[in-house]
Amino acid sequence: MEDLELIDELVLAQQFNIEQKKKEKLLLKIILPQLERNRGNVNIDAMYNKLGIDISSIQTLEQVPYIPVNMFKCFELRICKKEQVVRVLQSSATTTGIPSKIYLDKKTAIRQSQGLVSTLSSFLGSKRRPMLIVDNADSNKKGDSITARGAAIRGISTFASKTFYVMDKEKEELKLNIDKLREFEKKYKDEEILVYGFTYILWSKFLKVLKQEGIKLDIPNLKLLHSGGWKKLISQKVEKKVFSETAAQIFNTSEANVIDFYGMVEQAGVVFIDCQYGHKHVPNFAEIIIRDIQTLKEVKFGSEGLIEVMSILGNSYPSQAILTEDIGEYIGIDDCPCGRRGKYFRFKSRVNKAEIRGCGDTFAEREVGR
Amino acid sequence: MINCYQLNGEFNENGIKFENFNEIENCLDKGFTKLHEFPVQVIILIINEFSKKIAKNREVLMIEGVPFLSFYLKKMNIEKQLKLNLGNIEFLNSFVQVDDEKYIKAQPKGIVCHWMAGNVPTLGIYSVLQSILCKNGNILRVSKESVIAVYELLKLLDNIEVKYEGNIYSSKIILKNIALIYFNSEDENLNSQMSLKADARIVWGSKIAVDAISLMPKKTTCKDLIFGPKYSFSIFDKSAIESNDFEEYLENLVTDTIAFNQKGCSSPQVLFIEKSKLNIEEFAQILCVKFEKITKRYTNLDLEEATVAKIINKRGEYLLGRSKLAYISSGLQYTILIDNELKLEEAITGRTIFIKEVEDILDVCSLITKNIQTIGIASKNSNKILEFADKVTTLGVDRVVKIGYMNFYDSPWDGCLIMSELVRWCSLNIKGMI
Numbered sequence: 001m002e003d004l005e006l007i008d009e010l011v012l013a014q015q016f017n018i019e020q021k022k023k024e025k026l027l028l029k030i031i032l033p034q035l036e037r038n039r040g041n042v043n044i045d046a047m048y049n050k051l052g053i054d055i056s057s058i059q060t061l062e063q064v065p066y067i068p069v070n071m072f073k074c075f076e077l078r079i080c081k082k083e084q085v086v087r088v089l090q091s092s093a094t095t096t097g098i099p100s101k102i103y104l105d106k107k108t109a110i111r112q113s114q115g116l117v118s119t120l121s122s123f124l125g126s127k128r129r130p131m132l133i134v135d136n137a138d139s140n141k142k143g144d145s146i147t148a149r150g151a152a153i154r155g156i157s158t159f160a161s162k163t164f165y166v167m168d169k170e171k172e173e174l175k176l177n178i179d180k181l182r183e184f185e186k187k188y189k190d191e192e193i194l195v196y197g198f199t200y201i202l203w204s205k206f207l208k209v210l211k212q213e214g215i216k217l218d219i220p221n222l223k224l225l226h227s228g229g230w231k232k233l234i235s236q237k238v239e240k241k242v243f244s245e246t247a248a249q250i251f252n253t254s255e256a257n258v259i260d261f262y263g264m265v266e267q268a269g270v271v272f273i274d275c276q277y278g279h280k281h282v283p284n285f286a287e288i289i290i291r292d293i294q295t296l297k298e299v300k301f302g303s304e305g306l307i308e309v310m311s312i313l314g315n316s317y318p319s320q321a322i323l324t325e326d327i328g329e330y331i332g333i334d335d336c337p338c339g340r341r342g343k344y345f346r347f348k349s350r351v352n353k354a355e356i357r358g359c360g361d362t363f364a365e366r367e368v369g370r
Numbered sequence: 371m372i373n374c375y376q377l378n379g380e381f382n383e384n385g386i387k388f389e390n391f392n393e394i395e396n397c398l399d400k401g402f403t404k405l406h407e408f409p410v411q412v413i414i415l416i417i418n419e420f421s422k423k424i425a426k427n428r429e430v431l432m433i434e435g436v437p438f439l440s441f442y443l444k445k446m447n448i449e450k451q452l453k454l455n456l457g458n459i460e461f462l463n464s465f466v467q468v469d470d471e472k473y474i475k476a477q478p479k480g481i482v483c484h485w486m487a488g489n490v491p492t493l494g495i496y497s498v499l500q501s502i503l504c505k506n507g508n509i510l511r512v513s514k515e516s517v518i519a520v521y522e523l524l525k526l527l528d529n530i531e532v533k534y535e536g537n538i539y540s541s542k543i544i545l546k547n548i549a550l551i552y553f554n555s556e557d558e559n560l561n562s563q564m565s566l567k568a569d570a571r572i573v574w575g576s577k578i579a580v581d582a583i584s585l586m587p588k589k590t591t592c593k594d595l596i597f598g599p600k601y602s603f604s605i606f607d608k609s610a611i612e613s614n615d616f617e618e619y620l621e622n623l624v625t626d627t628i629a630f631n632q633k634g635c636s637s638p639q640v641l642f643i644e645k646s647k648l649n650i651e652e653f654a655q656i657l658c659v660k661f662e663k664i665t666k667r668y669t670n671l672d673l674e675e676a677t678v679a680k681i682i683n684k685r686g687e688y689l690l691g692r693s694k695l696a697y698i699s700s701g702l703q704y705t706i707l708i709d710n711e712l713k714l715e716e717a718i719t720g721r722t723i724f725i726k727e728v729e730d731i732l733d734v735c736s737l738i739t740k741n742i743q744t745i746g747i748a749s750k751n752s753n754k755i756l757e758f759a760d761k762v763t764t765l766g767v768d769r770v771v772k773i774g775y776m777n778f779y780d781s782p783w784d785g786c787l788i789m790s791e792l793v794r795w796c797s798l799n800i801k802g803m804i
Contacts, residue, residue: 047689050696068686075690293678294671295701306678325679351675 002033007312010285011114015122016340018284020333023342024061027287030312031064031320032056038318043075061287062298066308066321072100072266080105080316090147091265100266105316112269115313116155119283122340123259123273124159124223130188131160132181132222134197134206136169149198151268152227156196167205174205178215185217195224195251199243199260200232207246220253227261227271234349262347266322267309272347275338279331282342286311290330290345291323304329304348325351372560375521376550379542381528383521385552391509391563394549398481398507401546405505406478410452410462412539413503415532418445420541423526430526433519434630435492438778443499451781452503455789462505462793471801476793478505479593480569485561485583486520487575488513489633494520496779497572497788498548504792507547509564517552524550555579562586570792573597595791597784600635600743601714603642604773605758607731610748611646611653619748620660622774623723626746627704628668629777631677632719635784636744636769636776639717640724642734650727654697654706657725661704665721673702677720681705684718713737731758740766743784746776 007030018026035055039045044067048055053065071077078085084105091100104112133153140150140157157163164184167174197206210217224247233243244258251257262280263271272280272288282288287310292299299305307328311319327348336344373385378397388394405413421443430436441447452459456476460466465473482501486494491512498510512520530541553560565571565586570593573583580598588594604626610619626638643653673681681702688696688707695708705722707715714737715724728734731754745767749755759770768785771778781787 042692043690046692047686050689067690068682070683071686071690074687077690293675293702294673297701306682323682327675351679353676353679 002037003030006030007111007285010312011111011118013118013284015118015283016281016342019341020343023284023287027061027310027312028058031061031310032058034312034314034320035064038079038320041077041079041318043077044318061310061321062289064310064321066323067318069100069264069266069322069324072102073098076101076103077317078103079314079318084316089151089265089268102266102268103317107315108313108317108319111313111315113155113158115269115283115285115311116271117158118285119271119273120156120159124194127192128159128161129192129194130184131157131163131194131196132184133157133163133165134167134195134202135165136167136174137165138169147265149228151265152198152263153196155269156194156225159194167201174201176206176209178213181217185219189219190221192221193219193223195222197226198228199226200228202226202247203233203238203243207243207250210250211246215250216252217250218252220251222251222253222257224251224253224258225261226258227263262326264309264324267311267313267319269313270309270311272345275336275340275344277336277338278346279336279338279344280347281336281338281340281344284342285313288328288343288345290328299330301330301332306351307345307347327351371553373552374549375517375552376524376545376548379528379545381521381525391567394509394551395481395567398509398547398549401543402478402480402507404543405502405507405547408505408539408543409534410459410503410505412532412534413505413544414445414448414452415534416527416530416539416541416544417443417448417499417503419530419532420527423530424523427526430522433491433522435490435777436523439492439495439523442496442779448503452789454781455787456793462503465798471799471803473798475796475798476504477796479792479794480506481509481567482506482570482572482792483509483564483568484511485571485573485575485579486510486512486516487579488515490630491516491519492523493574493779495523497574500789501570501572501792502544502547504789506570506792509549509551509567511551511553511564513555514552517550520550524548555582568592570595572788575599593791595786595788597635599741600768600784601717601741602634602636602638602744602746602776603640603714603734603742604638604746604776605642605731605734605748606644606773607747607749607751607754608644608646609750609754611643611648613750615750617656617660619773620657621664622772623657623746623748624660624664625774626776627721627723628664631673632717632721634777637717637719638723638746638776639719640715640726642726642728642731644731645727645729650708650725651695654695654708654725657706658697658704661699661706661721665699665703671702671720673720677718678702680718681720681722684722732761735761735765738762738765738767742767744769744771744776746771746773748773
């Protein structure tokens, strides 16, 4: 049986304050019964059986069987009954053209919102403030299905006293509405405000446009949160530093107010925000394991590997251990100067999908005809 | 910019920079005449000494594929290969009478330009030495990943002297006919310049690479040898599975799978097994034991991130898929994936093998295309092997070899007797004239 009280305690209470050893014990206590429940899904049951998983003998989080993140594109990994699904989260389907589908029941959706709020509170405080959303309101339309962008907007809006969408949609293209932006600036320039946007949209449709037009804003008391879409920016040779500098210049604020956070639609509710020392911290209800790309064992401090994100939030899908295609550097445990406890790491990059191509590369070229 | 690591018999580990191929061509032209004067027996003797030096050099022997290279370059084997390719090695030295006052000589093509793929570093040596045996000058463009390995190997070709019919010959002349270079594969200008220097172009690589080079301008007299993308697989028949040698065959399969990180065109990607008293799961379990045993000797996996991602995703697909099976190591040491779909699978590489059961080994004939290069076979039935080989080679396969030998370079390769293509067959016909 799941320890619902313990889950609530870990999700709702203050974050980043449990020492690693204790945290691992608490998480295991919750995760092991969740794994038993996962067996209700035929595919996951098949996987556990093939791997010879004996859940009762799992003693560390590292031993928890993980699901590669792309599998949410290939299988219906739903733990709850169909009629219990209240929303389906969908990824942006950038590389393969097939989106991940994450089935949320009410319990999971609530826990995800709670988890996000708990985490963000540690960085933003609990005060609600006007929020400028660098997107179009359509991204957060009510319905059965929601995109990663919509989920992020919805989550962060919890910290908003009012929301303002600043992008218009012209034939599926996002276009900045300068008048709306100026109006927002005029009204809230002296207040503490929040700005949120998908990193790629912020850069290509907002910051770049303002820079080209020579428009500068004066909203110094902001916190600009952005996430997702780095892959496209890296291909355009835009580095994090350049992004933050440009954003700070345009808004007339300090670079420290530009905050990048790492998260994914498959682990909605779990976000990793940079502390003032540039480290990403793991909330109490989640965990990360950076796995060596050859041995798949957890790497030592200072080493890089694939980021596995673990979470206790999922009641309707297997969120317990998801192996991402992102590379992170494992920095330390419990001793970040910012005072936050638990593991901390740095996001490095997406997995480099470019391979050395040689004479054995037939299928990649789809050249198999006679 | 061209980075030249060996030119005119001189090595430079940082590479000398050239903007074009003029200097390289000049040096090769100078070396060309002297090499032409070498009896081919001298080249064979020098290569034989080179082979001995490789065999004694522990560091170089650590490079994947080098122990076999050393074996391949032995005098006896080279003579055998030349005979197979040309019929008579004397064609390389003089006009040989083939009919009544009709003579034939195999003259060098001139400058042979080699574009090497990055997946098998030793391939550059095979390619260039076959061309040298035909007395050609060579521009050997290797990939960035292979520069060091090819450089270290070529260095061992330096300072060799052999005695033949009372004369002393130096390996320097051979080196003067090889320019070892690297430049960015996307540099169209340099690719084009190199292509225009070629009397023969040898291109090893992916479809993108070979297509790009093939489209480059060239001399009208230029001969192309294109070794493009190929796919290989293995097959075990019932007689092999039920024989006493079964476990040895499995070990050989593992060796074939591990070599060159399974990125060679001759690396097996799928294993078809004929129905036998051993079911597919038992088969896979024994194969796991063999992988566990052999991978202990090859601990350095060195997988690229992209390969790792592909393996992890395929593992996920087969673990979560209800009609599929997966036998995997805790790390990425090996991955065995089983399903019952009769098809070839996209090469995942990095020690990933798909196993599929067939009623009869001939069932795989429906999968054969001209893209299939090698089939590694395990069977105890020679008549069956001959029948199988005849059928699959008719359909497009180039090589059928015993399991464990899939990645051993051999002649013919990709359906081609390379050395016979690297000479100009010249004739002298003076019947009744004198």
